[in-house]
Amino acid sequence: MIIPRTIRQFKERIDHKAGPHGELFEPYDGDEVVSLDCETTSLNVKEGEILSIGAVKIRGQKVVTSERLDIKLKPPKSLTEDSIKIHKIRAADLMDGVEMDEALEQVLAFVGNRPVLGYYVNYDIRMLDKFLRPRYGFGLPGKAIELSHVYHDIIKWRSIGGNADLRFDTISRNLDIPMLERHTALGDAITVALMYVRLKYGETPNI
């Protein structure tokens, strides 16, 4: 049974508030957001394995690329020919990757209780949670910000009655944000971060 994330987070907060990771469950009062992206072997959370994780902080109007996370993991067994074609990540590229335990620790330390931004962000969060829960007993504690929702909230007034096109490429084109490195976790995270900053601080895009 799928339990809604908010309920789960509520329960986890009660369970772990006094635990060693208690500070993760304090309400977040800073102005930073973490843009996060994972490259995985499958789009199905149950089957998927994480290949790499990229994340950058957003502080106000700035994408702080000097503070970032760029983790490559050891090649999982499920790395197949099909996914290689999409990500262009071969087993050889992951030879110097880290173990999952270490990766998760870095992610938790980097993200903390900050809101997590992404495109189709729930997928990335569920993917991470899948590995976090067995080890820590909780998932990512922060709020999730879905880029396509932010985008939709802003442009919906311009497309009444029509369906807004929320595809990644379309959004990036409409916002006129250069796609820095498509299909690398960090590249996507930076692109999403730029789109978010553009939406939050820029003029409403003309569509």
Added chain:
Amino acid sequence: MPSSFNMTNMPFSLLTEAEQVLLRNSLDIGYYQRGETVLAAGDVPEGVYVILKGVVSENDADGGEVDHVFVHYTAEDYFGGWSAIKGRAIHNFLAEEETICHILPTKTLLDLCAENSRFADYFQQSLSAKTEIRSKLGGDQDMAEFMLAQIKDGVIREPLIVEQGSSIDAATRLMREKRADCMLVKRGNRYGMVTGTDLLDAIVIDGFPLETDVAEIASYRLITTASGDYLFNALITMTQQHIERVVVMDDQQLTGVVELTDVLSYFSSHSHVIGLRIERADTIDALRDAAAGLSDLVRAVVGQGVKARFVMDLIAAMNGRIIAKLFDLIIPPDMQPHVCLVVMGSEGRGEQIMKTDQDNGLIFRDGLIWPDMHKTLRQFSDTLISFGFPECPGNIMVSNPDWVKSIGDWTQQLSDWSRDCDGTAQMNLAIAVDAHPVAGNQALFKTSRNWFMRHLQSNKVFFAHFAKVALEFDTPLSFFGNLKEKGQLDVKKGGIFPIVHGIRTLALEYRVLETNTFKRIEALVELGQIKEKHGRELCEALALFIQVRLGQQVIRAEQDGIDQTPNTIDLALLDKMERDMLRDALHIVKGFKKHLALRYHLAG
């Protein structure tokens, strides 16, 4: 990462691999809305901003008033480097469009500068290094040179001396003949000076008869100086005494006369003096010495910021004089009326600045018998080489019998080339049609040229072939209209040649007799073959190419003595505005090439 950052651009390409990693790891990305101030004057800058996308203008801040925009920065340009090093922004930086910038934090910038001195030089170049280069070439140096200049051979004129007893009539005629405007009269062992004005006054005002002895009217109170004294002392003396010449005496011996005009022209960049020295040289050695002063002259004139086009005129005149003088010294006087020396190529167009290869040829009267011709001409070429005019790599020199022809053969050769469409023939022809007579009997040259021009009119196919060569090299502009090359650019192929050759073709077609490209353009505008606006643009573009090239040639010549790559423009040495101007000029070239392609049906 972000690996989107372009490391191949200057100055980042100067960094080592490890330094590039450090730079990548320190970069942030900033987002700025249209109209947002990225950095305000007086602020502490975060670092250097490298534009990923957008446009930023740098302006003079003054309480929100209408500001003066200094420069616009676009993708891949960087700004704020100087402000970051200084710790405070000097100007306002305003996002003219939505802008995304990479930000290299000040701390990292300083670390990189500390580690990599070339990188540091580049960042500081915008102010210190550039001003240093400028001041090295600048006018101050000339002033200093003038202040230290001594009274030496260059400015001392050989005096015209007459013995006591010469009549006013004879003296005047002698002065006229020697083109002098003063003379010294020897009375016993004293000298007196007589100027043109003295002679005039004596006859008209005092009513002396023409037979009067000039010794009667000479002034014996001579103002003297010694060679080795500072030139400015002579100038001061002249000013104090209200006179125009001083006599140079060394150990009671008369050495010569220094004239005010010579001193003044020495002051104004020496050009007149070199001209005089060339004119007065009566041996090859004296001429060689005079020619050696030419490079200094170029440097001084360029340093004073004189426009390249006028420098070219001046140098063409000087080179022409040197060559003509050498012709007088080497070619036997009885042969001089029967031959005509022409200079060709850039020399012929009068577009040479730094001494480059000699391109010259000789046209002689049909049936001339001159057994020593080739030996003498070989000597002529060798002497020019010793003057610092290098040998022509294509061997287009009078020492090569192929370029020494009778009128008939010369003309025949030109028309053969115009019928032949291969590369060598076209190139030779391009060089030959820029020929300009410098010495000897000019009628020989004109006869040949006029015949050839008439002959070409009946050959329409020729022009299409000839024009095509102008389109041979690509204009180095990218699809989006930016400079294609990042590091170095061959300005001759990219900019100068298409204009020069295209204009040459049009000039031939409309029988314009000028050889200088600027004058050809003006003549074509006059004839209505080029629109006035286009003509002006082409002149400006060409002048810019030449100016930029000259600027870098002077620097290179100073560093290495010899300029190995005379046509290379190092884009990194240009500032933003110069680069923009260069880009605009290349757009003009592009447009002109399109015009030629349509004009001569060369499309496709």
